[in-house]
Each structure stands twice: as C-alpha cells, then as structure tokens.
Amino acid sequence: MEYNFSNIEQKWQQLWNERGSYKVSNDPAKPKFYVLDMFPYPSGAGLHVGHPLGYIASDIFARYKRLKGFNVLHPMGYDAFGLPAEQYAIDHGIHPAVSTETNINNFRRQLDNIGFCFDWSREFRTSTPSYYKWTQWIFLQLFKSWYDRKQGKARAIEDLVKILESEGNAMHPCPGEPRLRLTAAEWKGLDHRRKEEILMGYRLSYCGYGEVNWCEALGTVLANDEVINGVSERGGFPVVKKKLRQWYLRITDYADRLLEGLEKVDFSDAMKEMQSNWIGKSFGAEVTFEVYTAATSERAGANGAGAGEAPRLTVYTTRPDTLFGVDFMVVAPEHDILNSIVPADQKGAVEEYLAYVKSRSERERMAEKKITGCFTGAYAIHPFNGLHIPIWTSEYVLAGYGTGAIMAVPCGDERDFKFAQHFNIPVTNIIGDAFNGLEANPTKDAILENSDFLDGLVMKDAIVIAIKKLEEKGIGVRKVNYRMRDAAFSRQRYWGEPFPIVWKEGIATPMDEKELPLELPHIEKYGPGPEGEGPLANIPAWTGRHLETNTMPGYAGSSWYFLRYMDPHNDEVFCSRAASDYWGQVDLYIGGTEHAVGHLLYSRMWTKFLYDRGLIGHDEPYKRLVNQGMIQGSSRFVYRLELKFIENEGQGKTGKPSMGQDAPVFVSYGIRAIEGTPEFHELVTLEVRNIYNDPSIELESIAISTLHVDVNIVDGVELDIAAFRKWRAEYADARFILEEGKYICGVEVEKMSKRLYNTVNPDDLVNKYGADTFRMYEMFLGPVEASKPWDTKGIEGVHRFLRKLWRLFFDEMKGEIWTTEKATDAELKLVYKTIKKVEDATERFSFNTGVSALMIGVNELTDLRCHKKEVLEKLLVILTPYAPHVSEELWQLLGNEGSVLDAAYPAVEEKYLVESTKNYPIAINGKTRTELNIALDATQQQVEELVLADDLVKKWLDGKAPKKVIYVKHKMINVVV
RNA sequence: GCCCCGGUGGCGGAACUGGUAGACGCGCAGGACUUAAAAUCCUGUUUCCCGCAACGGAAGUACGGGUUCGAUUCCCGUCUGGGGCACCA
Known part of the structure; x- marks a missing residue:
C-alpha cells in the first residue's frame, strides 16, 4: 500500500465538506480563538504561490489551536470592490460584477485545492448589497458623529448641537475652522446653510475640497500608481493637480489614540514604528512673521487705498531654538500667500516655477535629488533682530504638512543647507564649532551663539525658552503637529460603495437608514462623468435624485470586515453585540506589510469609533499581527540577437542568409556577458554562419534584447529548448548559440507577476505533489515573515x-x-x-x-x-x-x-526528557577546543577541576595558569589564559 | 529623498534572551540494490593548509571599526537587496 496523496486528499476534502467539519458556532462554553487572514482582492491573474503563504501559516495556527481545545473562528471572504475590475471593464466591456464573480470562483477553486480549514458558511464579499449596506450604515454613523476632545471620544452630532445652543463653541473649537469662535447666541442666529457648514467642520466623515491627479486627456482622476513622471501610465498624457470636492475621514482626531493604542497590541516593532512615523506626532511652534513686499504697495496703489494690512507668514517649526539661524523662508508652491506677496518683477519667474511644479507628483517632489526653487521677491521680517529674510518657494516644502511654510536653518537642517548651497544663500552659524560649514548638523546638544537672548543655552533647553518668548510677544504658539492628514474617502469611480448622501440645495443630507442599502446601479458606460465626476454622474436617474456621485475607496469595506465574520448573516445590525463580545479581538491577524499604514490604521480607527459609540466592546481590532513576507518571483531571461547583415554584392548574393532569415537567434547567458568584445563578434559571426550554413555572412552590428521567459520552462537556469519553441509561435524556429551544449538563462529577483512570466501556479504543484507536500514546502522555505524568491527545487x-x-x-x-x-x-x-x-x-x-x-x-x-x-x-x-x-x-x-x-x-x-549530564564545549580564549561530559549540577569549583585536569586543556595551557574559568550552566565553559 | 526590514556554504535556511556557526532540506559527488531505470538506502559535502588519519591547524556569518572572557547576535560607519510613502489592493 503506497502513499496515494491525490486519492487521500480528494477523499478527505469531500468528507470534511460533507460533515461540515470546519463549521464553527458562537459557543460561549468554549474558549474562543480568532484567526484572520487579510482577505484577498480577487484579481484576474488568480493565485500564484506567493498568495497562500500567509493562509497556510494561519491555517496551521488555527488547526493547532483547535487541537488545543479552542473554538476557532477562521473565516475567509473577498475584498471585491476596486480599481482593477473597473479598469478591466473599461478595457473589455465586461461588468465588474461579472469579472469579479469569475475571479472569485477561480480563487475559491484554487484555495480549496490546498485544504484550508476556512468556515465558508461565513463568507461574504464587500461588493454585495447585504454587506455594503452596513459599510454605508457605519459611514452614516461617522457622518452623524463628532470628536469631543475633552472626553476623548466620538459623540453624536446632536450632542454637539445642544452644546452649541447652550454655550457656543468656546470649549469645542471646530476642527474644520480652527479660528471660528461662536457664542450660543451667535450660533442660534445663523441660517440653516451656515449651521450645516459649521457642523460639517466637526463631522467624522465630511466633505471638503482636495487635490487629485487630473488627466485631461483621459478625463479622469488617476491614482498615484497610474502616474509616472508626470504623465499617465496609460497613454502617456499629461497629469496635473486639480481641486475637487472630496469626502474625508477625520482620522486626525484619532491620531493620539492610534498612537497610544500601539502600546496595547502585539505588532512587530517595525510595524509600530511605521505607523507612528506615519502619524508623525511632533512638538514645536507656529511662528508668524511680518512680511515686507513691494507687492503690497503696488496693489494698494492700484486700488487707490492705503497700505492695507501687511501680509503675514506663519511657519511651523520643531526647532524654535534655531530662530536666529534662519537665513531664508520657504513656502510650498501651493501656498496662498504667493497670490499676494510676489512683486511685479518676480511674477514671471514665480509663475514659470509654479507651472513646472504643477506637473509633478507629490512622490516625485519628495524623491527628487535635484534642487529647485524660486525667490518670491518678498521678505519676512525677523521679530527679534528685524533682519529681512528672503522668502522662497520650493517643491521640497509640502502644502499638506504643518502650515505649508518653513523657516530654513541651513546650519542645522540638511535639506535647508543643500538649498542654501545651491542658490548661494549665505549661511548663519549659531552653533559654533558644531557646524563645520560643509554639512548641516541637526544636533540638539550644541550651545547657541549669535542668538540674542538664547546665547549660551543648550539647544534643547532653548526650545522652551524660545516658545515662551514668542508667546509673550504674541507672534508664536506652542503647537503639536501631525504628519498624518485626514483620509481621502471618495473616489471618482464606479466600482465602489455609493455614498448614502443626498444633496439638498447644496447641503449634504444623510439618507434614512431604513433605505439602506443604496444599491450601486448597473451601468453600461464606465467612463468618467463630466467635470471629473465619477461614472455615476452619467446616470440621469442617479443625478436626478441628487445622490452623491462619488463612491467609497477600496479600504471602506475592509475597515470593519473582521466584525462581520462574527455574525455574517445578520440583517438587523452590522454585528450583534453578543457576537462581537464573544469573539472580541482578532487574536491573530496575518497579512503583508504593504498594508502597514493604510488598511491597518483605517480599521483601527473604525474600531475605536464603533467602540466610542458603544457598538462594540473593544477598541483595538487586532491583538497580534504577523506580517508574512513577500514571495518574489525569480525571473529568467533569454537574449535575442538583433543582427544587421552586411550586403555582399560582389558575390551576387545579398549576404543575408537564404533560409530561416526571420528565425530569432538567442545567445546563452555566458556568451552575452562578453557582448561588445571582438571575441563576441567573431563568435557570433561564426555561429550565425553555421546556423544558416552560409560562410559568406558578415555582420555589421549585433545588438541584444533581453526578454523574460516563462520560468516554468526553465530547469534551474537551463532553458528547455523544445518547450521554448512551443511556448510562442514566433519561437518555433528559434536558433540558439549555446555554451557547453546548454542554453543558460539570466536570473533576476523581481515581484511575482504574470507580466514578468515568473509566476508559479500552486495548482500545478498540488497536482504533482499533493496539498500536504505543498503546504509543508511553503512553510519549509523559510520564516513566514521573510521575503524570499520562490524556487520549486x-x-x-x-x-x-x-x-x-x-x-x-x-x-x-x-x-x-x-x-x-x-x-x-x-x-x-x-x-x-x-x-x-x-x-x-x-x-x-x-x-x-x-x-x-x-x-x-x-x-x-x-x-x-x-x-x-x-x-x-x-x-x-x-x-x-x-x-x-x-x-x-x-x-x-x-x-x-x-x-x-x-x-x-x-x-x-x-x-x-530529563538529562543529568551535558556535553559541554570547552573553549580556550573563546575558541572551542574540546568537549567534556559534566554533570548538570556540578559546581564552579568541580567544573574548574575537571576542565583543568583534561589533557587537551593542559596542552593548550602549555603550563601557564588560567586567569579565569567561565562556566555558564547549560551553555559552555571558557578558559581564559 | 524620507521611513521600515534584510545580507550566513553551490542554493533555501538553522543557531529563540551574546555561549560548539552551517540543524533540516535541496543540489552535487561516490557507493549499494536493479538487466536497466524509477523508488529506496549508505557515505561525503564552508574554504584553505598539513597529513595515512585524527576528536591537527588557520580563516570564516556583505565590508571596515568598536564593546566583551566570548559577537551571526550589541554599538558606530560603509556598501547592497527588498517593502512603504496617503487614489493599487
């Protein structure tokens, strides 16, 4: 009787299925354990061997916990809304619902092959109305809530209205309009529209304006991914920034709690660090400078009015101690102040620069090594020494962070220093010897010089004093700042959750919860709507109802899905309190680091919000997070010769080979390596003459194209030539220049992707070796957390x-x-x-x-x-x-x-398992020389005697007395000479 | 550019908190069984030196320094690969 894995696996998969072996009930009698995988987006490419890595790990753990007596929840579903399905629809005219269904069926078949213990009775998709009904419902709860900073939690918007009516907003400033101060009487005196506008400034999901990547030629908004070097990935059309009405989540209100919450969860330090860097809490000050500019008087003159109020520039700095080292100011190119401070003689230069910046993505602006910028012609006036500090604009300052303006201190900040060098701006040194004039020194420990009232102070102590002085003068204020911005929550796309929002005379009004779900209408045309609106704007029945035409982003449905698995079929509520109280947190969450800052922060925020509103009983979704590494593809390359033949008229021949002249010729890796040398030319000429059986051939030039070849027809690095000829019709007659009789391919590690022909399909391996072998092999490959290239060998x-x-x-x-x-x-x-x-x-x-x-x-x-x-x-x-x-x-x-x-x-x-002795390694000066079997309960003295009596040790001591004998119980013994 | 992670034999990796570097597997080499093959089993396999051999010596965890009785592990610097950077999911 032999091991017939395929019969065994089929038999048991069927039996387990029939018996419902993986069905789990909410059984309060047993201890629970919740194991969750980040659910997949069902792409059309299907599973490759990289996908199941995390699933196998979680499956092993879930089964292990079950054997240990736990009631284990281990569900699976699909994150089914998203851009690729929509793009596929645009390209092929197939409705996203259809392609998504096909993809899901394929995923399911592939997953079933591997023998996972998912409880499929709990499966759902984010794109079905019965699910997104609740995504919409939670969105409405966010819309109807505000964040009470005094209590540190979200509350109903009605509570806020009551507060405004009774005491105004003195205790609760409006996050959307920080400078707004209202008394109760003033609030009551406002009209409905203004009240709604102010409430919008408080809501946890709110509508505002934001910049997007706009591609005029495609008439659509593009993801950062779809923009390459300032042009669209598809078609190469120019892309510019455009302001559009957008929905946002006020995640910044949760910044502190998202930061603090990290202390309570079991994530890797790297993950926690990434999240806290993303939140980017910093302490510093906002400082306001008077601005001197010729533009004011020009404008004033034109208006015939007086000098008018001088413009001011507010910067954010974490280093107010360096106030006297400021050599210039930099404002973001989007900064409003550029409208009012640029004098006529600089206007041209500034506008030219702004046009250049507009074409560049935020990513490019950050990554660029090239230093660019433009002087605005205006000056900030130093509040303490009255010096005029030139104001520049440059793309390295981002509008979205702080106030969009900085004070540049080149002796202390590397980017400022490089900027100063590039534009020949003189550098003031306020830290004496700590600054060498060649590079900035960001220290906080130097003693300040040239700094007026801060002279002689250590920098980190000076921070407090500087802030105090600024506050006294009324030109600065202590400020906590976050790098994190509110999360953009709308997309100008079709394949996502519709917003349950009706626009009534320009006022966003929530739909009645009883009317949910607001179903996504079926459409035939997926193209963008007018003015950059989403495809829904093309549907008269939709716009006629004044419904919001944006849809929600991919992360909407995934921000709360872990709760739905607990109670997947409930029509009354997104998840009953009984179910969420039983299952509680996800005990083990597995997924890739690529979600480190997006999905994980959003879902953490939603959980905190639902907790604040009393809808669930815990405020962190995941107790323990494990990040599986990425399985990379190991790509293989072949090298095609691009030959140019010399015409050979003298012999009445063309010199071109008479037969098979269109057949591609490939050179092996080792031969390619000498490309460009005379030997290479000679070798190739000789081989080409051989191949075409024509000794008169002369080659004018030889170029090489590097092409990806399907890894599945390469054994290690050796190409299976017969399989290669079959792979593509155009290679049927391919010729090869071999090395040692073999065709050797080039190798490179890249992302695993169909496009690169380096994907390996788990189905093939399961067929050949069985699911058990496949599962164990994926695990045997290396640590789950590590990224590694796939190798089937x-x-x-x-x-x-x-x-x-x-x-x-x-x-x-x-x-x-x-x-x-x-x-x-x-x-x-x-x-x-x-x-x-x-x-x-x-x-x-x-x-x-x-x-x-x-x-x-x-x-x-x-x-x-x-x-x-x-x-x-x-x-x-x-x-x-x-x-x-x-x-x-x-x-x-x-x-x-x-x-x-x-x-x-x-x-x-x-x-x-009890042992009484151990073979101790004996080292002389840290080098292991021998072994001795010594009782585990031996004392230091006994050990020393035994060791020093050993012949080999004596030999190494060579008569000298040992300085010390180090004896580490259970570990080793080291004799120091 | 900024943030995070990694780099150990021919290859994937092991060594959990500083204590015998290379477990386990692949590959390779040699052998057994077989008419042959497959399957299976046995032996060897970091490099270099000496040797009949050894439980002989030296070097060795990307590179250069440091701390320590002792460093793959901790610290500093350099090189290098991967991931993320807010509209891919």
Missing part, C-alpha cells in the same frame, strides 16, 4: 518526508507494519522531544523549523525501526496542522475513532 525533499512517514506505517512489500506493541522509553523520549520542538516552533510561528523537527522525528523513528501505534499516533496529531490529509488518513487506518482534527494535542511528559 526543494519540494521533492518535503514529498520524500511524507513518503518516509508513510513507510513507518506501511511497507511496499509487507503491507501494514504498524503494531500495538508497548513503546520503549527511548521511543517515548524521541516522540516527546519532537512534540516539544514542534509545539514550540508552532507557538513561535517558526513553521520552517517545525517542519524540520518533524523531519528529524521521522528520520529517527525510522532509524529505531519504530512502528508502534502508541508513538505514531502522537506524531500524527502534531503533524495534523501541517499536513491534515495524510494525518487524517493514517489516523483512521490506525483504527482511531473520530477525526484527527478534533484529537487532543499530546502533552509532553517531561520525565522522559
């Missing part, structure tokens, strides 16, 4: 392991060989040692060493010729999370009742 080793395991139970010749004999101590010791290692590895998420421990266990049992049920069935239980099919089959064949899925995880009996 080692899969045979894991497959051999499973066959070797099988042979502990069955022999090809003798058949059944397992017995019910009593196990020996040695055998029990071995299996307990294995259990301990595997359990420990599983807990630590070190599945690669878990697999390794299982391999060692099987190897050693084989060496002991141990075929005893008592031992083997323990092994099967610990193997179950990794290889459930073969474990279940063997479990049954051993005559066990019930499924191995519900067996109890074997407890380690420590008494079999």
